[in-house]
Amino acid sequence: MAQQHLDPTDPTAGPVPADALTGYLRAQATEFLRALRLHRETGAGAAGSEGSVEAARALRRAARRISASLHTFQPVLDPEWSEAMRPELAWVSGTLALEHACAARLERLLLALHRLSGAATAFPDQGMTGGGAATTGRTAGGANGAAATVPATVADGAPGTAATATEAVRATAGRGGGTAGAARAARTSAGAATVASAVDRGNLTVGAAKAGALLDRQLTLARTRAHSTALQALGSSRFHAVADKVAVLASEVPLAPAASAADLAPLAAAARERLADAVAALPLLTAGSPYNAEALIHGLSPDPSPHPQDAPWHQVRLLLRLHRYAREVLQAGAGGEPPADVRLLAAGEALDRHRDASEAAAAAAQAARTPRIAPATAYALGVLHADQRHEVEAARYAFQRSWQKDVVGTL
Incomplete structure (x- = not known):
């Protein structure tokens, strides 16, 4: 292609002369230091404000841009300095990104569960889970009397499959007795598809509440750990060393000897x-x-x-x-x-x-x-x-x- x-x-x-890289790195280093000061002023505890969240984003953005520039334009920079600086900036950016990633992932999964289950709320009350599934079955089943019973059975934990739903519909159609064979077969085929869909929806509605609670526990725990890790990182001597190097970068960019003609x-x-x-x-x-x-x-x-x-x-x-x-x-x-x-x-x-x-x-x-x-x-x-x-x-x-x-x- x-x-x-x-x-x-x-x-x-x-x-494009190397002066362009020098100005860009100085600007990004200044942004890094400004975001760091804002992060400290707004607080970084568990009850940190929206300003601290935005400051963390700004820190990540500046760290990513500096690290990427050191990678792309390494030949015009001091090799020893750039090789030592890049992994440290990647560590800062990756550590600060973990908490946001966990929060965004949890929100994405809960919204998807809500959309897929079709429930009125993202997490149905566990005490009402069985009734909600049975209501779903009655609504999906329509006039077919067997459709109301199959999802209720699934809600109680019995294995529900399309074959089980089909057998229930066939049993109901067989008890009708007064209906012509062709019409009974047509109703059986249509009813099986309807009830199979109701079974799937009932299973999903029942499991969505517990699945959401499980995801919430796991990802909230991961987010809490990521938050603690970020706080420890920002207070560590390793991060202070990185911040000191960025502060020097804001005023002086270590270039290679041949950078003037690059x-x-x-x-x-x-x-x-x-x-x-x-x-x-x-x-x-x-x-x-x-x-x-x-x-x-x-x-x-x-x-x-x-x-x-x-x-x-x-x-x-x-x-x-x-x-x-x-x-x-x-x-x-x-x-x-x-x-x-x-x-x-x-x-x-x-x-x-x-x-x-x-x-x-x-x-x-x-x-x-x-x-x-x-x-x-x-x-x-x-x-x-x-x-x-x-x-x-x-x-x-x-x-x-x-x-x-x-x-x-x-x-």
Whole structure:
């Protein structure tokens, strides 16, 4: 497949001196120090304000940009300093991101449970769970009398399947006696499909409350631990050493001896080419289908390792971020704000959704491995896992659409 140049109208196509990188790094270091001061002023305890949350985000943003610039433009920087600085900034960014990731993952999963269960509330009252399932069965069953009993049985914990529902409908149709055989067969077929759907909905409604409570316990605990880890990290001597180095960076950027004659444009172009190569290796033809069932083959595997198809997409997301930050450096050298690239923004958003859905599916699968959970809870978690894996496929499809939409006319 032909690859389109990522920046066909790049205004920074000419040589870009190392001074652009110096100014960019100083600006990001200043943002880091400003966010750190705001974080300390607004408080970082358990009852931290919204200002402290925004300050933590600003810290992560500045740390990511500094680390990415050190990676992309390493040849023009002091090698010993940059090699020592990059992993420390990655540690800061990753540590501060854990709490936000746990909170966002929990919110995503609970909203998905609410959507999938179709309940009036995200978590039905456990004392009313059986009645709610029976009500769902009566509503879905309509005039068929057998439809009201099958979901109620499932709500009590009995194994409910489409075959069980079909047998119940057939027994009811057989007792009718006065109806013609053809009409009875037609009603049996239609009733079986209706009751099978009601069984699934009843199982999901019953299990959604307990699945939501289980996810809430696990992810809230993970968030609490991440918050404690972040507080310990921000108070550690390791972080103070990083902050001191960033403070020095705000006034002086350690450059390599040959930096005065260096050109940043080829280094940014190399980052762009790495991204293009990684995208070319993705199965975009498969992702071109809005429903890629082949990608779900390993979705319910008992193997707790990450999904085998996700790693290349996560790598593309990181390379896309490096490319975006390199463009910011070049544009800073041109003396202006980077122009909005709609395709890169859409592609980045799709890859962010891909990462979020992939991690949410992994969290649902991990919760489903909890020992001794009820069958209805495991069923709800399985449906939730499959839903998030379908969200992964939808994000891949959206990325494929945003990435290739301008290529069609050039093929």
